[in-house]
Amino acid sequence: MKVKILFFxxxxxxxxxxxxxxFIREQTSLAEFTTSLVKKYPILSELNYQIAIDKELxxxxxxxxxxTEIALLPPFAGG
Amino acid sequence: xKNVFKKGAISSEFIGESIKKHQSKTSIGAHNIFLGQVRADxxxxxxxSAIEYSTYxxxxxxxxxxxxxxAFEKFxxxxxxxxxxxxxxxxxEICLFVFxxxxxxxxxxxxxxxxxxxxxxxxxxxxxxxxxxxxxxxKVNK
Numbered sequence: 001m002k003v004k005i006l007f008f009x010x011x012x013x014x015x016x017x018x019x020x021x022x023f024i025r026e027q028t029s030l031a032e033f034t035t036s037l038v039k040k041y042p043i044l045s046e047l048n049y050q051i052a053i054d055k056e057l058x059x060x061x062x063x064x065x066x067x068t069e070i071a072l073l074p075p076f077a078g079g
Numbered sequence: 080x081k082n083v084f085k086k087g088a089i090s091s092e093f094i095g096e097s098i099k100k101h102q103s104k105t106s107i108g109a110h111n112i113f114l115g116q117v118r119a120d121x122x123x124x125x126x127x128s129a130i131e132y133s134t135y136x137x138x139x140x141x142x143x144x145x146x147x148x149x150a151f152e153k154f155x156x157x158x159x160x161x162x163x164x165x166x167x168x169x170x171x172e173i174c175l176f177v178f179x180x181x182x183x184x185x186x187x188x189x190x191x192x193x194x195x196x197x198x199x200x201x202x203x204x205x206x207x208x209x210x211x212x213x214x215x216x217x218k219v220n221k
Contacts, residue, residue: 074205075217076203077130079163
């Protein structure tokens with residue numbers, strides 16, 4: 001199944017990509033997904049970020065669904 | 080969903096107009112305003128000349144909406160408005176405008192602090208601090 005990944009700010013800059021789609025197997029948890037993403041982009045292991053699933057900060061045990069939007073958010077700087 | 084973001088700096092004219100618009104709401108007895116201004120910080124000997132803001136817009140607008148809703152639940156407010164800049168804002172310019180109004184003064188002091196602190200902590204807004212020599216660092220809220 002297909003999920004959409006969004007990268008912002010410092011993460012977008014470090015990876016030189018703002019978004020991409022990825023095929024993952026059914027029943028993949030966010031933790032498993034993150035592990036595979038770090039394999040693809042090793043620099044992520046050195047960066048500080050939170051993950052939002054469909055626009056909500058999410059626990060790592062959550063199971064991903066077809067079409068899920070996964071966003072990697074670096075530290076906030078609003079205001 | 081209301082769009083909180085305005086391209087570039089928030090002008091004093093816009094802020095003035097917002098105040099004027101509330102003069103017809105005669106149940107209001109107290110306003111409070113918070114303005115965030117871009118500071119010329121010195122980082123490793125270089126001075127910041129501007130901040131370039133970016134955001135996860137859909138999530139941020141939802142978050143700003145939730146923050147306003149929480150403020151209405153917590154405090155007896157007549158209205159509350161939030162505007163945040165997107166894109167480049169120079170030092171000395173306004174990047175955040177929070178405006179709360181209520182029948183009486185006490186709650187507006189508490190409400191403005193609550194809203195601003197929630198924004199700093201919860202809104203997915205990112206800021207690149209730009210230096211004159213075209214280099215940059217990424218800002219992090221303390």
